[in-house]
Amino acid sequence: MIRLEGVTKRYRSAAGERVALDAIDLTVGRGQVFGVVGRSGAGKSTLVRTINRLETPNAGKVFVGDQEITALKPAALRAARRRIGMIFQHFNLLNAKTIEENVAFPLRLEGRPDVEVRARTTELLARLGLAEHAKKHPAQLSGGQKQRVGIARALACGPEVLLCDEATSALDPETTDEILSLLDELNRELGLTIVLITHQMEVVRRVCDRVAVLKDGRVVEEGATADVFLHPKSPVTRSMLAEGEGGESFDASIVPVGGRLAKLTFRGTATYEPELSRVARSVGVDYSILSGRISRIRGEPYGQMVVAFTGGDAEAAVARLSERGVVVEAVS
Numbered sequence: 001m002i003r004l005e006g007v008t009k010r011y012r013s014a015a016g017e018r019v020a021l022d023a024i025d026l027t028v029g030r031g032q033v034f035g036v037v038g039r040s041g042a043g044k045s046t047l048v049r050t051i052n053r054l055e056t057p058n059a060g061k062v063f064v065g066d067q068e069i070t071a072l073k074p075a076a077l078r079a080a081r082r083r084i085g086m087i088f089q090h091f092n093l094l095n096a097k098t099i100e101e102n103v104a105f106p107l108r109l110e111g112r113p114d115v116e117v118r119a120r121t122t123e124l125l126a127r128l129g130l131a132e133h134a135k136k137h138p139a140q141l142s143g144g145q146k147q148r149v150g151i152a153r154a155l156a157c158g159p160e161v162l163l164c165d166e167a168t169s170a171l172d173p174e175t176t177d178e179i180l181s182l183l184d185e186l187n188r189e190l191g192l193t194i195v196l197i198t199h200q201m202e203v204v205r206r207v208c209d210r211v212a213v214l215k216d217g218r219v220v221e222e223g224a225t226a227d228v229f230l231h232p233k234s235p236v237t238r239s240m241l242a243e244g245e246g247g248e249s250f251d252a253s254i255v256p257v258g259g260r261l262a263k264l265t266f267r268g269t270a271t272y273e274p275e276l277s278r279v280a281r282s283v284g285v286d287y288s289i290l291s292g293r294i295s296r297i298r299g300e301p302y303g304q305m306v307v308a309f310t311g312g313d314a315e316a317a318v319a320r321l322s323e324r325g326v327v328v329e330a331v332s
């Protein structure tokens with residue numbers, strides 16, 4: 001649905017040249033929720049803004065559907081942008097206009113007939129739970145309600161793609177959750193392809209099918225969210241994940257146990273099965289659990305724990321667990 005090929009963006013300023021995106025290749029499938037994460041300055045905003053050409057790359061191509069966005073003339077670009085909605089961290093609403101006028105705005109710009117504008121606006125306000133606020137102004141709404149207005153406005157022209165630029169970063173955790181549930185619903189019900197940039201790993205864990213990790217304008221890791229979260233490869237991914245868990249990463253050097261240390265990952269329904277105790281019993285090994293958590297990644301359960309096998313055949317336990325689909329990794 002979206003393809004970036006060798007996308008490079010450089011900014012020139014008094015301080016010199018800065019490469020914000022360095023030959024990025026990325027593919028987002030139709031109907032996916034795709035997360036782009038990275039630390040401040042990694043290039044996330046620049047990347048998402050090349051998709052609707054709010055930023056024009058210095059080199060490379062951007063495709064949305066079968067259209068090359070980077071090759072479009074102004075009139076064709078305006079038409080293409082109707083297929084690409086966008087929401088922002090600070091909502092970017094028109095403060096002098098009412099909520100319904102904000103939502104109607106893109107339709108009015110397109111010159112749609114009044115009857116159609118009113119019908120579509122009413123439908124969107126009802127869909128997003130905003131009907132009772134139609135005549136209010138943005139200043140009278142909470143952050144979560146303002147973001148709903150932003151989403152309604154982004155959906156007005158019936159886009160296939162929704163770009164979210166730190167859309168939940170200005171919201172409290174409860175409201176973030178509510179907006180993420182809404183994005184999840186829109187993805188599932190409308191088949192909307194969503195590209196979401198964030199510095200919050202928790203946002204990716206909740207809603208993204210796939211994720212790319214950006215550092216200094218390059219993709220350092222990319223894959224299915226569960227794979228990247230459970231088996232992160234790059235140091236930046238590891239450290240961002242550890243921070244998301246309150247900095248609690250396992251440190252073998254301070255654990256006073258012997259034996260063989262292993263990180264076990266269970267996915268799906270295996271998460272809730274007593275696999276570890278079954279295997280330990282069958283091969284006659286003891287184990288201590290040194291850290292562990294059970295959670296969900298985009299709704300799929302997983303369990304991950306670090307154990308020390310002692311007093312028995314640890315090799316046999318590892319082999320038996322692997323046979324049963326548990327991913328076993330060495331811990332150092």
Ligand SMILES: Nc1ncnc2c1ncn2[C@@H]1O[C@H](COP(=O)(O)OP(=O)(O)OP(=O)(O)O)[C@@H](O)[C@H]1O
Nearest residue numbers: 011013018020038039040041042043044045046047
């Ligand atoms: N208009 C601009 N002019 C000059 N430099 C810019 C401009 N926009 C971004 N940059 C620089 O490009 C780099 C990438 O910026 P970008 O905003 O894309 O990163 P980001 O990952 O979204 O960061 P943040 O989370 O802080 O917004 C940064 O070094 C930034 O200072």
